[in-house]
Amino acid sequence: MGNIIEKGHKQRLLPKHLAKVVALLLILLIVSILMSLAFGSRTIGLEGLIDGLFHPSVEGHEASVVRQRIARTIFGLICGAALGVSGALMQSVTRNPIADPSILGVNTGASLFVVCGIAFLSIQSPSGYIWLAIIGAMLTAVFVFGIGSMGASGATPLKLILAGAATTAILSSLVTAILIPRTNVMDQFRFWQVGSVGAANWDSVHIFIPFFIVGLLIAIIVAPGLNALALGDEVATGLGVRTGVIRMLAAFAGVLLCGAATALAGPIGFIGLLATHLVRLVVGPDVRFLIPLAALAGAIILLISDVCGRFLGSPGELEVGILTAFIGAPILILITMKAKMRTI
Amino acid sequence: MTTHTFETKNIQSGYDNKTILNDVNLSIPSNQISIIIGANGCGKSTLLKTMARLIKPTGGDVLLDGKSIHKMAPKQLAKVLGLLPQSPIVPEGITVADLVGRGRFPHQSVMKGWSKKDYEAVAEALEMMNITEFADRNIDELSGGQRQRVWIAMALAQQTDILFLDEPTTYLDITYQVEILDLLTDLNKKYGTTIVMVLHDINLSARYADYLFTVKNGQLIAEGAPTEIITADLIKETFQLDCQVINDPVSNTPLIVPIGRHHA
Numbered sequence: 001m002g003n004i005i006e007k008g009h010k011q012r013l014l015p016k017h018l019a020k021v022v023a024l025l026l027i028l029l030i031v032s033i034l035m036s037l038a039f040g041s042r043t044i045g046l047e048g049l050i051d052g053l054f055h056p057s058v059e060g061h062e063a064s065v066v067r068q069r070i071a072r073t074i075f076g077l078i079c080g081a082a083l084g085v086s087g088a089l090m091q092s093v094t095r096n097p098i099a100d101p102s103i104l105g106v107n108t109g110a111s112l113f114v115v116c117g118i119a120f121l122s123i124q125s126p127s128g129y130i131w132l133a134i135i136g137a138m139l140t141a142v143f144v145f146g147i148g149s150m151g152a153s154g155a156t157p158l159k160l161i162l163a164g165a166a167t168t169a170i171l172s173s174l175v176t177a178i179l180i181p182r183t184n185v186m187d188q189f190r191f192w193q194v195g196s197v198g199a200a201n202w203d204s205v206h207i208f209i210p211f212f213i214v215g216l217l218i219a220i221i222v223a224p225g226l227n228a229l230a231l232g233d234e235v236a237t238g239l240g241v242r243t244g245v246i247r248m249l250a251a252f253a254g255v256l257l258c259g260a261a262t263a264l265a266g267p268i269g270f271i272g273l274l275a276t277h278l279v280r281l282v283v284g285p286d287v288r289f290l291i292p293l294a295a296l297a298g299a300i301i302l303l304i305s306d307v308c309g310r311f312l313g314s315p316g317e318l319e320v321g322i323l324t325a326f327i328g329a330p331i332l333i334l335i336t337m338k339a340k341m342r343t344i
Numbered sequence: 345m346t347t348h349t350f351e352t353k354n355i356q357s358g359y360d361n362k363t364i365l366n367d368v369n370l371s372i373p374s375n376q377i378s379i380i381i382g383a384n385g386c387g388k389s390t391l392l393k394t395m396a397r398l399i400k401p402t403g404g405d406v407l408l409d410g411k412s413i414h415k416m417a418p419k420q421l422a423k424v425l426g427l428l429p430q431s432p433i434v435p436e437g438i439t440v441a442d443l444v445g446r447g448r449f450p451h452q453s454v455m456k457g458w459s460k461k462d463y464e465a466v467a468e469a470l471e472m473m474n475i476t477e478f479a480d481r482n483i484d485e486l487s488g489g490q491r492q493r494v495w496i497a498m499a500l501a502q503q504t505d506i507l508f509l510d511e512p513t514t515y516l517d518i519t520y521q522v523e524i525l526d527l528l529t530d531l532n533k534k535y536g537t538t539i540v541m542v543l544h545d546i547n548l549s550a551r552y553a554d555y556l557f558t559v560k561n562g563q564l565i566a567e568g569a570p571t572e573i574i575t576a577d578l579i580k581e582t583f584q585l586d587c588q589v590i591n592d593p594v595s596n597t598p599l600i601v602p603i604g605r606h607h608a
Contacts, residue, residue, distance in 0.1 A: 095433070221454050228449045230438075231498075234398055234429035239502065240422025240450040285435040286442055 018289065021282050025296040029077075032303035036073040037066050040310045041317075075200035076306050076320075077299045078212050079265050080275075082257040084298020085219050087272015088279075088290045089254035092226040093247050094145070096160060097277070097335055101137070101258035102269030102328075104160065105167035109140025110262040112171045115178050119185045126264050127207050133263030134211075137255045143167060161336065196319040197265050197306055204264050211260035218253035219291045222246050226287040268321045270328020271298050277335065301327075345536035346505045347374040348409055348424065350395070356403035357394040363402065364390045365562045372506075375536040377529065379549040382559035383583050388542050389430070389510060391559060395540065396427040396508040408506075422450035426504035428495055430511050434483050440494050441479040444469055447501030469500035472534075473527060489520030496527065507531075509541040513548075521545070525552045546583075550574055551595045558582050574598040 037052070038044045044052070044062050051058040052066025083101070090099035101107050113136025117123040123132070148163035179186045225246035228236040236243050261268065275297035276290065283289050302320060305327070309318035350372040358364035364387045372378055372395075382388040393399045395406055397413050405412045413421055426447075434443075447469070448462045470476040473493040483491060492512065499507055512528070513521040525548060531537050543549045549556060550570040558566040558573070560582050566573045579587050579600055592599035 097436075224449060224452065224454070227446050230433065230435040231443070231446060232429065232431070232433040234393075234427070235432045235498075237398055237418075238396065238422065238425075238427030238429070238499075238508075239447065240417075240419035242418055280437065284437050284439065284442065 018283055021279075021293065022296075025293065025300065028300045029296055029303075032300050032307070033073055033077065035307045036076060036303045037069050039307050040065075040069065041315065071202045071205055072197055072200045072306075073303065075205050075208065075264070076197040076303050078205065078208050079197060079200075079261045079268070080271055080299035080302025081295035082208075082212050082215065082261045082298070083268060083271040083302065084275035084294035084296070085216060085272075085291055086254045086258040086261070087274075087276045087298070088287070088294040089219055089222075089226075089250045089257075090272065091276055092230065092287050092290075093250045093254065094160070095230065098161060098273065098332065100270060100273035100332075101254075101262070102267060102325075103273065103332065104141065104144050104164040105171065106137045106140050106144070106255060106258055107262050107267035107269065108168045108171040108175070109143075110134070110137040110259050111267055112136055112175050112178075114263065115175050115185070115189055118188055119178050119182055124188075126204060130207060130211070130260055130263040134256060134259035137259035137262065138252075140167060140171070141251065141255050158336075196317075196321065197302070198317055198319070200265065208260055208264055211256060215253045215257035215260070216291075216295070218249055218256075220288075222250045222253070223288040223291055226250055230285065230287070266319075266321060268302065268324055270324045270332065271301055273335075274298075274301055274324075274328055274331060277331070345375060347536075348505055348538065349374065349407070350409075350506060350538070351407045352391075352395060352401075352404065353407060354404035355394055355401040355406065357390055357399050357401040359390075359399075363562070365394065365401075367404070368562070368564055370557060370564055370567065372538060372540055373555050374538050375532070376554035377532050377539045377552060378541075378555045378557060379553035380540070380542045380557045380559060381544075381546055381549050381582070386559045386582075387562040388559045390562075391557075392508055392510050392540065392542050396425065397421070398427070398429070419450045422502065422504070424505050426499045426502045426507045428499045428507070428509045428512060430514065432495060434491075436484075438483055439479070440475060440481055440483060440486075440497075441466065441470070443483060443494055444479075444497045444501050447498040450502065465501045465503055469497040472500060472531070473497040489516055489523060492516060492520065492524055493527070496524070500531065504537070506538040506540070509539070511542050511544065513543065513545070521548060528552075546574075546579070547592065547599050550597045550599070551592060570597050574600070576600075 034049065038049055042065055044066055048062030049066055051060065052063035087100050090101065091097060110133035113132040114129045117129050117132040123129055144160070144163045144167050148160040179189060225241045228239045228241045229243060229246060233243050258272070275294045279290055279293040279297050283293060305323040306320045309320050309323050312318045352368055352370050355365055355368050356363055368391060380388045380391060390399065394401050400414060408424065413425070445466050448465060451462060452458070470479055473496055475490065475493050475497060478486065478490065483494060486494065496512065513524050516524065528539055529552060532539050553570055556567065556570050556573060557564060558578065565581065566578055574589060576587055576589050579585055586603040587600045588603065589598050589600050
């Protein structure tokens, strides 16, 4: 018996290659942080990096460039992690492999509210639009799931994609309608809209952190309940899960995280989808591991996309939202094809 | 061996606005195997779901040890009352150990993760269902009979005194049906678990049940030990089927032999 318990112990604690995966992700994260600090319109060598990070007394130009990139890098890290966790939560809540803030139209809903805030309420600061973006994101999420769940078969992946696409089309035309007659709003909005971490500063980091912590804590608390929900509502009820409460909390945290990220960085798509899928492929479907690992993977994807954007857009920059869409869209197609094959 | 009283008091239940069960009163015998039989659409599944708190009754109440199950904390209730529904969902890529381990949910909290007791319960459930060797395997790779053993192991890991199962042998061929029912009997004998299930096969029900409930049109029309209640008349009334009842030579329980139109 002792032997079996020992074996069961390991099986539960180490889904397949957990230790290796964590180590690999941490190394990648450190590498991408260093890349984000070193590369850009001016590339900094190792010495400059070390001076900028660890020797506050060194004044040189290189060191100060590195210091300027610290806030942007930390912001990118939190933003990517938030989007990764948000994707993992939304996929678990909907039991749907394609759930992601950008595909479900949640980002566009946040955009519409931000535009309205800029145009009609003259809101100028990120701390003002963060709440608008979150409310917009929540209303859109409710709307899209409502439409996608109509009919006998419930919220199937295909119906959700369609509902998300239709909603995105309607909401973005509204955004355009509000913007076109207002050139001043257009200028303020244009930069925000593509999805970029380039403008982030310490203020953005400070505004984001409380939302990130609340969202992540809720995610960790609901993870075991989401594991039970994955087996179906009836099994979950039998296990003593308050299915409605868990689902609502998880959806709330998911929308909170992506709404906050969208408010501060603009709509950055596909990170939640990519991060969650990659992680699930390697460690399996246990949500308790999926959430922290999707956070790591999301941060890495965003930072690397941001760094790539600095090269590809040279001498300027290509916004990170454009890059993640380029990488994410083909992967979405692959996943949808696979999901369709399974149902057939 | 823990004994419990489990009763329904005048329950009315159904879906949406359609009442299916009307005024059902029953008491589940503790530490025994009870099987609910009845024709398709008679309400037997609704009865099981209402007792297992998947459906909230529109009238009456379901009482565990005298207390309404709808007034108990879900997690506390889940330590006493387990449930295996008819078609649970298998998450893509899940391993046997992971799935069985999820049965420990009501015994855990966010603060204290996996305890030694949790690991022991999972190991014991795997052992009892003879699936320890599959623990690391993906569920997708298993046969229908093996999968059903995994699901029962998940319910076992929950370590409840009472276990509800909705047609646990559906879609399985006869060998696996007998295997599953034998395993559930083992469980009942070893731990005194009160088992309540819906089954389609009358003869297997008569063989494996200590106590039978017969349902027709949302009402209980007979209950008791199979040898006492199964008669050709009861089967005719319940299923609209003419039959002869003979003695099952293997188990000395009633065996029904259907008649049909071409053989008399």
